[in-house]
Amino acid sequence: NLEEGLRSGDEMTMNTFFRMELEPAFEQLAMLGEEVQQAVQAYYSQLDPQYRMVHKQRHAYEQSVLRINDSVARFLDQEQQHAQHIFPHYFEKTCTDGVEMMIYAGASMVEDGNFDLLYLRNLRLWQLRVTCEVARLCDALKSSLSVPLETTHLILVQNTPLTVRFSEIERDFIVEGAYNIRYEIMKKRIDKALVNDGTERLTQPGKIAIVYSHSEEAREYRRYIEFLQYQGYLLEPVEDLALEALQGLQGLRALRVSVDLRSPGLPQAVNDLLQQDAKLITA
Structure with a gap:
């Protein structure tokens, strides 16, 4: 429940879920049509190239610091x-x-x-x-x-x-x-x-x-x-x-x-x- 806030280990749990459960299915899902394929490509384009995670806000924060x-x-x-x-x-x-x-x-x-x-x-x-x-x-x-x-x-x-x-x-x-x-x-x-x-x-x-x-x-x-x-x-x-x-x-x-x-x-x-x-x- 996001209304209760995130704990320190929640980010790692979510990233593991994406890598182990969701990403393996993306290749098959992309075959369902062009719209789904574009959504999958958009997801991968947002990943940090080094850590393979979505770090947009954290990256902006770290760059500012x-x-x-x-x-x-x-x-x-x-x-x-x-x-x-x-x-x-x-x-x-x-x-x-x-x-x-x-x-x-x-x-x-x-x-x-x-x-x-x-x-x-x-x-x-x-x-x-x-x-x-x-x-x-x-x-x-x-x-x-x-x-x-x-x-x-x-x-x-x-x-x-x-x-x-x-x-x-x-x-x-x-x-x-x-x-x-x-x-x-x-x-x-x-x-x-x-x-x-x-x-x-x-x-x-x-x-x-x-x-x-x-x-x-x-x-x-x-x-x-x-x-x-x-x-x-x-x-x-x-x-x-x-x-x-x-x-x-x-x-x-x-x-x-x-x-x-x-x-x-x-x-x-x-x-x-x-x-x-x-x-x-x-x-």
Whole structure:
């Protein structure tokens, strides 16, 4: 009963039924007349050539996600080159059903060991500004997507130094220690966090959520938000929300603020990337 919705295994059951029960009969059915033959041909023309299944809507969705991820990833690669001039750091991004970026910065990651909190604050301001630009980029892309997807944006504030080591085997930085593992757990769970007595998701389209643990972090980010409101990136008001308790995580809060998606002009870097994206589509 489709009114009750589909379960995770229903798609596989239907595809197996089509392949094992229906498709073997199509050759005989096609002999019944030209109209039936055309219907059989129309069915086969809709099959995904790789998976031999009808994936029209899923394909459109996946292509839309891929295009958003590709555009955001290229934009971040471009912008983080400028951020390296703030302070040399290790930049990492991963793409799945969204784009996640990590910045590792500290005295132990530079040859001369010279590091000041001013560099960290500048990197945080850069990250928040770039997140605003990513939100505006995604909004500008939406009308040209096969599936006009909404995007949400989340920043996790980490004020306690982490212990990281570079793994020669994995060719990547690995976070170590009990507190550091808690940080990794936080990263994986906060995107599903609820607020307002469990009635609303923390992450909302057109807004940036900034999850923090300590009041000092909130005060710091309020200064960045006020500056970016003055610059025309963000709107008022700023919400200060308590997150519903997550498994193993209590007491987290978040600032949430809307991005000005209707600002008179997009930053030149965003406009340049949109033009590049349009050329790739029409090529």
